Amino acid sequence: MQSCISRLRRPEITGVIVDYDKNPISNCKVGEVLTDKNGRFKLMEERYNAFLLTEIFAMEAPPLMVMEQIEKDGFEKDAISMFHKWGGGRKKGAKINLDTIYLKKINQPFNVSALLKNSNWQMGFTKKADTLYLVKNGFEEWCKTDRCNPFYSEYKALTDNYFYGGKNLPEGMIKRSLAIKFDTEKLPIKINMICEYKSTFEGPNRLPDTVNTNGSYKVLSNAEIIIDAGTLNELTGKYKVTDLDLFQMKLTKTK
Incomplete structure (x- = not known):
């Protein structure tokens, strides 16, 4: 049986969703999770196993591509996307904190x-x-x-x-x-x-x-x-x- 190596599909991603008045948005869908009453969310790290021999022949770590949709009624749809040419090689425990994400209301007024x-x-x-x-x-x-x-x-x-x-x-x-x-x-x-x-x-x-x-x-x-x-x-x-x-x-x- 060929040996395997762990690769990163998605790092742990945390953040807070707020509106343009900085009010937290609860029950906002971010990827597969919903924000809590304070607008906070956490997407858990995801990994997969790749064949070690195949990875050795590739000569470099695989790319990391992440796309997580953000959806809430009354707001414009948005998405968190990430790409890194060799990001899939990051070790277990990879984390990214996006801090505050502002979600725009449909027909958002501006002065x-x-x-x-x-x-x-x-x-x-x-x-x-x-x-x-x-x-x-x-x-x-x-x-x-x-x-x-x-x-x-x-x-x-x-x-x-x-x-x-x-x-x-x-x-x-x-x-x-x-x-x-x-x-x-x-x-x-x-x-x-x-x-x-x-x-x-x-x-x-x-x-x-x-x-x-x-x-x-x-x-x-x-x-x-x-x-x-x-x-x-x-x-x-x-x-x-x-x-x-x-x-x-x-x-x-x-x-």
Whole structure:
């Protein structure tokens, strides 16, 4: 009989499900379990046996792929997903604590002015600056599920040609970082943009460009925003809010 080796199918996963007002959600289905009255859940570690000889020939640990659905009446469906190329090789006792997971209500209301007030965001924009992707500072700590991950991928593709293989930036530029502060102490908007360029061996290499400018904004009927981006004229205009969540916002230019 061929010897076997234990492989990881799913680590122990723990966390707390809350609504956007931070109220715990009880009896929320996470994978095969339900949350308790405090919104807590625990998915037990799952393992399987693989033939040792087969694993030796493979020369590496198997991948880990986890997909656990999150469902509750009155809320949008969501999912916890994980992938690691060699994660199946983790030893017994593997644990992951996701801490707090925010579940979005169906037709969740938002106050755009309140979301922007006294807050810091990162921005990516398309070649024609007709669509802006805004990600609020703290997004990566907040975004733990499949609902928000696609938005972040789209944002990164607009800001980083080198690492993410995008083609959005001007020729020779590899990264464009734009930080925008709303309602600063003396100014409605403060913008800092840094553009990084491809290095060459022919030299001299082009140093990063930095632009600092001030502007203003106005929210119209919680559905549109007028932005004056100072010296960044391509970003100035009227935009419709076409995607909105606690830490993300998509604006589409109307004129």
